[in-house]
Amino acid sequence: MIALPPNPPAIILVRPQLGMNIGAVARAMLNFGLTDLRLVSPRDGWPNPDAGPSASGADSVIAAARVHDSLADAIADCHFTIGTAMTTRDMTRRVTAPAGAVAEIRALPGRSALLFGPERTGLVREDLLHCHAICTIPSNPDFGSLNLAQAVAVLGYAWVMTHDPPPPSWLVNHDGPAAQAELAGLIAAMEGQLAANGFFNPAPGLADTARRMLRNIFTRPGFTGAEVQFLRGVVRGLASPRRPPQ
Amino acid sequence: MIALPPNPPAIILVRPQLGMNIGAVARAMLNFGLTDLRLVSPRDGWPNPDAGPSASGADSVIAAARVHDSLADAIADCHFTIGTAMTTRDMTRRVTAPAGAVAEIRALPGRSALLFGPERTGLVREDLLHCHAICTIPSNPDFGSLNLAQAVAVLGYAWVMTHDPPPPSWLVNHDGPAAQAELAGLIAAMEGQLAANGFFNPAPGLADTARRMLRNIFTRPGFTGAEVQFLRGVVRGLASPRRPPQ
Numbered sequence: 471m472i473a474l475p476p477n478p479p480a481i482i483l484v485r486p487q488l489g490m491n492i493g494a495v496a497r498a499m500l501n502f503g504l505t506d507l508r509l510v511s512p513r514d515g516w517p518n519p520d521a522g523p524s525a526s527g528a529d530s531v532i533a534a535a536r537v538h539d540s541l542a543d544a545i546a547d548c549h550f551t552i553g554t555a556m557t558t559r560d561m562t563r564r565v566t567a568p569a570g571a572v573a574e575i576r577a578l579p580g581r582s583a584l585l586f587g588p589e590r591t592g593l594v595r596e597d598l599l600h601c602h603a604i605c606t607i608p609s610n611p612d613f614g615s616l617n618l619a620q621a622v623a624v625l626g627y628a629w630v631m632t633h634d635p636p637p638p639s640w641l642v643n644h645d646g647p648a649a650q651a652e653l654a655g656l657i658a659a660m661e662g663q664l665a666a667n668g669f670f671n672p673a674p675g676l677a678d679t680a681r682r683m684l685r686n687i688f689t690r691p692g693f694t695g696a697e698v699q700f701l702r703g704v705v706r707g708l709a710s711p712r713r714p715p716q
Numbered sequence: 717m718i719a720l721p722p723n724p725p726a727i728i729l730v731r732p733q734l735g736m737n738i739g740a741v742a743r744a745m746l747n748f749g750l751t752d753l754r755l756v757s758p759r760d761g762w763p764n765p766d767a768g769p770s771a772s773g774a775d776s777v778i779a780a781a782r783v784h785d786s787l788a789d790a791i792a793d794c795h796f797t798i799g800t801a802m803t804t805r806d807m808t809r810r811v812t813a814p815a816g817a818v819a820e821i822r823a824l825p826g827r828s829a830l831l832f833g834p835e836r837t838g839l840v841r842e843d844l845l846h847c848h849a850i851c852t853i854p855s856n857p858d859f860g861s862l863n864l865a866q867a868v869a870v871l872g873y874a875w876v877m878t879h880d881p882p883p884p885s886w887l888v889n890h891d892g893p894a895a896q897a898e899l900a901g902l903i904a905a906m907e908g909q910l911a912a913n914g915f916f917n918p919a920p921g922l923a924d925t926a927r928r929m930l931r932n933i934f935t936r937p938g939f940t941g942a943e944v945q946f947l948r949g950v951v952r953g954l955a956s957p958r959r960p961p962q
Binding site for chain 2: 472474497498500502503527558560561562563564565566567568573574603604607608609613615616617619620621624627628630635637638639641642643645694697
């Protein structure tokens with residue numbers, strides 16, 4: 471349904487602490503078409519058996535992950551580097567929101583990198599000095615620290631949205647609205663039954679209002695032909711007991 | 717820095733399986749200003765000691781969570797209900813992307829609900845029948861199933877972005893670019909030193925190109941006054957050994 475954008479950025483985890491989180495990052499990456507995972511000095515070494523279960527099937531990302539001793543080595547082939555961080559660590563720095571960060575990555579021809587820091591501290595100043603810009607995920611000022619894999623998921627989502635973003639809303643499994651004649655038949659059947667039951671009698675001035683409301687309510691959803699037929703059966707069913715099968 | 721949108725939706729976890737995931741959901745919720753957590757028939761009961769650690773401090777959300785026996789009960793006070801799902805389960809259904817879903821929630825005055833299904837199956841057809849619309853997070857067609865808390869994080873991020881979304885990029889801790897005279901002084905100092913060293917001699921036709929490149933390179937970053945002064949020192953430092961302190 472969705473097309474994945476070309477030339478996705480590398481995801482670089484700088485000094486990640488928990489294998490479980492590395493696996494969860496791999497899953498989030500593959501969810502959004504990101505496959506180039508690089509680990510800078512993972513605390514517990516690599517491979518890490520804790521990564522597998524939380525990867526939940528994203529084994530290809532785990533298997534292809536590369537380990538580097540330094541951040542400089544990890545980003546050597548990258549032409550554009552963005553570090554995710556909640557602050558600029560007092561440095562003069564260009565800050566982007568996720569949508570802006572991935573839009574810049576989309577616009578550049580070379581390989582880009584998105585950096586994520588250790589769980590406890592995030593990226594430190596020495597890491598951010600390698601970055602062309604900083605990406606800050608807008609969050610609660612009083613509780614802003616995101617889980618590592620959730621931060622990757624947010625950026626991954628923003629990345630996918632750079633490519634043919636879907637319209638705000640669309641209908642699925644819909645044959646299209648019934649012809650107006652079918653809809654008119656339904657409404658006429660309802661009106662007929664309602665009129666026979668005296669529904670429009672008590673306040674003649676309100677009868678037109680009621681008829682307009684009936685039409686509005688049943689026109690707005692765009693019922694399909696099959697649904698209109700079904701509703702005619704419902705109207706009959708409401709009006710009288712079903713005849714037993716002959 | 718960021719203002720949280722008013723009237724946030726309730727987050728409803730339908731038959732959640734793992735306490736760890738419920739805790740991770742609570743953390744993601746509070747990260748994005750969502751506090752109304754409702755659990756429909758959590759598999760392992762409630763409270764669940766596994767939720768605390770992964771909540772990572774979002775204890776207020778955990779403590780305020782309400783448990784319901786049925787989805788109908790959980791959404792009884794909600795006027796607009798959106799179920800997150802990868803498919804419409806063959807039903808005719810209006811589907812939204814996350815940005816569209818939260819935009820609709822923002823536009824409505826009453827309380828809204830965002831539903832998330834069990835880890836293994838997601839929301840089933842009977843759940844989706846309670847929903848006005850379905851929200852599908854765009855993802856890899858070959859690996860589309862998101863972790864529960866990561867899905868909540870993506871929707872939470874989209875929710876925060878409905879309120880005064882930040883510009884694509886902005887500068888932080890920046891005093892503003894230096895006056896052009898300061899910058900011209902730096903460039904003149906560089907040109908002077910380079911000319912003294914014969915930098916512009918070999919190909920006179922290229923000297924103007926080199927001068928333009930120099931000006932372009934040092935104008936584009938918008939260096940502050942302090943940075944321009946520092947760079948003047950760098951130019952001197954490159955040209956000659958530092959005099960020892962007297």
